[in-house]
Amino acid sequence: xxxxxxxxxxxxxxxxxxxxxxxxxxxxxxxxxxxxxxxxxxxxxxxxxxxxxxxxxxxxxxxxxxxxxxxxxxxxxxxxxxxxxxxxxxxx
Amino acid sequence: xxxxxxxxxxxxxxxxxxxxxxxxxxxxxxxxxxxxxxxxxxxxxxxxxxxxxxxxxxxxxxxxxxxxxxxxxxxxxxxxxxxxxxxxxxxx
Numbered sequence: 001x002x003x004x005x006x007x008x009x010x011x012x013x014x015x016x017x018x019x020x021x022x023x024x025x026x027x028x029x030x031x032x033x034x035x036x037x038x039x040x041x042x043x044x045x046x047x048x049x050x051x052x053x054x055x056x057x058x059x060x061x062x063x064x065x066x067x068x069x070x071x072x073x074x075x076x077x078x079x080x081x082x083x084x085x086x087x088x089x090x091x092x
Numbered sequence: 093x094x095x096x097x098x099x100x101x102x103x104x105x106x107x108x109x110x111x112x113x114x115x116x117x118x119x120x121x122x123x124x125x126x127x128x129x130x131x132x133x134x135x136x137x138x139x140x141x142x143x144x145x146x147x148x149x150x151x152x153x154x155x156x157x158x159x160x161x162x163x164x165x166x167x168x169x170x171x172x173x174x175x176x177x178x179x180x181x182x183x184x
Binding site (some may be wrong): 005011012013023026027029030033035037038039040041042043044045046047048049050051052053062065066069070071 | 097103104105115118119121122125127129130131132133134135136137138139140141142143144145154157158161162163
């Protein structure tokens with residue numbers, strides 16, 4: 001079976017109930033620089049991960065496992081991701 | 093003129109030509125844990141910023157300024173963002 005390369009775009013965010021001191025510091029810094037219209041800032045991670053699998057289902061399952069085990073801390077963080085097939089030899 | 097609250101979803105990524113030691117370390121950690129299908133990992137920041145302005149154009153302009161001046165380092169990072177109006181009193 002042929003292999004397909006995917007790029008996973010992963011967004012890791014703090015759960016809404018978890019305090020975000022870094023975001024609070026950034027918001028306060030922006031306000032002090034004159035950006036008084038800023039109300040709240042929440043900091044998260046954005047991860048681009050390239051992987052090669054046989055099916056999209058398999059890619060989805062593996063990325064889910066990686067997020068749950070290593071990329072996010074499920075106690076305090078949520079994650080979501082999108083998968084994009086990378087075109088390799090498919091031309092047009 | 094009435095004010096509108098927006099949530100800006102900001103993605104900050106390293107420029108492709110810039111080395112990403114953190115991403116390399118994460119990729120290597122994943123591979124050692126058995127995720128041998130992983131080819132590359134690039135780490136970035138994801139920022140959710142809430143602000144209130146009069147127009148969407150004004151919100152877009154201000155978020156651009158914040159990214160350029162404070163949230164991203166234009167020498168080594170790229171950024172892009174989406175604006176979402178937060179519904180306040182608009183019901184249905």
